[in-house]
Amino acid sequence: MAALRDRDRRLRRVIRWLTLIAMATGFLSTLIYSTGADLAIRYVNPELGAWWDAHQFAIMEVSATALGLLIAVRCAARLIEETRTRRRAKVSSLVLSAIIALPLSSEVASIARLGWDGGGAPTRNFLQGRAGYGAGNILDKIVIGSVYFLKSTALAALIGFALYAVVWVITMSFDKDGATEPAERSIP
Amino acid sequence: MLFSWRMLVLFIHVASVIVALGGSLFSTFALTPILGQELEPGARVKVARRVIRRLGTIVLSALAILIVTGIVNVMYMGVVTTLLAIKLFLVTIVIVLALYQYGSIGARIWRYSAKGPDPMVGPLQVRFRAIGLTVGALVLIIVYLSLALSRGGGPSIPIPDLG
Numbered sequence: 001m002a003a004l005r006d007r008d009r010r011l012r013r014v015i016r017w018l019t020l021i022a023m024a025t026g027f028l029s030t031l032i033y034s035t036g037a038d039l040a041i042r043y044v045n046p047e048l049g050a051w052w053d054a055h056q057f058a059i060m061e062v063s064a065t066a067l068g069l070l071i072a073v074r075c076a077a078r079l080i081e082e083t084r085t086r087r088r089a090k091v092s093s094l095v096l097s098a099i100i101a102l103p104l105s106s107e108v109a110s111i112a113r114l115g116w117d118g119g120g121a122p123t124r125n126f127l128q129g130r131a132g133y134g135a136g137n138i139l140d141k142i143v144i145g146s147v148y149f150l151k152s153t154a155l156a157a158l159i160g161f162a163l164y165a166v167v168w169v170i171t172m173s174f175d176k177d178g179a180t181e182p183a184e185r186s187i188p
Numbered sequence: 189m190l191f192s193w194r195m196l197v198l199f200i201h202v203a204s205v206i207v208a209l210g211g212s213l214f215s216t217f218a219l220t221p222i223l224g225q226e227l228e229p230g231a232r233v234k235v236a237r238r239v240i241r242r243l244g245t246i247v248l249s250a251l252a253i254l255i256v257t258g259i260v261n262v263m264y265m266g267v268v269t270t271l272l273a274i275k276l277f278l279v280t281i282v283i284v285l286a287l288y289q290y291g292s293i294g295a296r297i298w299r300y301s302a303k304g305p306d307p308m309v310g311p312l313q314v315r316f317r318a319i320g321l322t323v324g325a326l327v328l329i330i331v332y333l334s335l336a337l338s339r340g341g342g343p344s345i346p347i348p349d350l351g
Contacts, residue, residue, distance in 0.1 A: 075284070076284075076287055076291075079284065079287040079288045079291050079292055080287070080291040080292065080295070081291060081292045081293075081295040081296055081299075082295050082299075085295075086291075107259075107263070110263065111259065111262055111263060111268070114262070114266060114267055114268040154276075155259070155276075157280070158255055158259075158276060158279065158280055158283075159255065159256070159259065161255070161280065161283045161284065161287070162251070162252035162255035162256060162283065163252070164287070165248040165249075165251060165252045165283060165286070165287055166248070166249060166252045168248070168287070168291060169244070169245045169248050169249055172241070172244070172245070173245060
């Protein structure tokens with residue numbers, strides 16, 4: 001039991017690190033994408049700048065999706081009582097999340113594009129009124145990027161909860177505790 | 189069009205709501221009271237714990253399908269309104285509550301009742317039922333919001349003044 005708890009703690013640490021990495025990558029990529037700071041990277045290292053310019057949107061989206069999925073896995077796992085089932089479900093969800101993160105990010109990106117994007121005239125006018133025209137424009141772009149990132153994260157989190165629920169249900173049905181009762185399976 | 193991918197997704201979406209909500213309502217208002225009246229405590233606990241396990245599988249699977257088909261529906265609709273955002277927020281609360289209901293309270297009921305009736309099970313069953321009713325009420329609100337989303341395009345019907 002102690003070994004199981006130890007492994008669970010290690011896994012929790014890994015997930016915490018992955019969440020922090022996704023958060024940091026997402027924050028940086030959103031900031032650079034919104035402010036157009038990739039020009040500075042291009043100035044320092046043209047090759048890296050060109051690569052970043054070509055991939056920055058994808059990096060931002062995959063980070064947002066991964067962050068959403070990881071948040072969902074962490075929150076959902078806290079709702080499960082039994083350590084062994086929770087750990088199995090967590091590992092399986094993480095593996096599945098890693099598999100679906102890339103294809104899911106493009107779908108999440110297309111949905112996050114719908115509706116309010118934070119770029120409405122009232123927001124821009126307010127920011128320009130407070131910070132001046134130049135700074136207001138930059139702030140407005142950061143707001144648009146941040147809202148987009150948050151929307152993507154929230155959508156991915158919703159899918160992450162669904163994923164964890166399904167994985168937990170499957171794990172539970174293979175659980176030794178449940179299998180010891182043969183009558184359970186004879187119910188049509 | 190009668191047969192299309194969109195219709196199929198919508199059909200699965202609606203069927204999932206029926207399964208999730210219908211299963212919970214049947215268990216809360218029909219099965220559990222009858223079990224309490226007709227069975228001895230030992231047999232009642234044995235049946236109830238199996239029902240919780242089986243129902244958890246059905247409800248959580250239905251909710252997961254609901255979310256996936258819901259996301260696909262949003263893609264077909266091509267627009268995210270404030271109403272839809274509220275609906276998605278409520279769906280998140282529902283899945284979190286359902287996971288807590290079956291994953292935490294349900295698992296504890298399953299564990300405590302393994303060797304027959306246990307004094308710990310009673311309060312847990314009360315909480316299980318309360319969360320089940322909350323989830324049911326939230327799902328009903330979500331259904332209403334869905335109707336508003338799909339039928340809200342036309343003119344609104346004024347509520348008659350009964351005073």
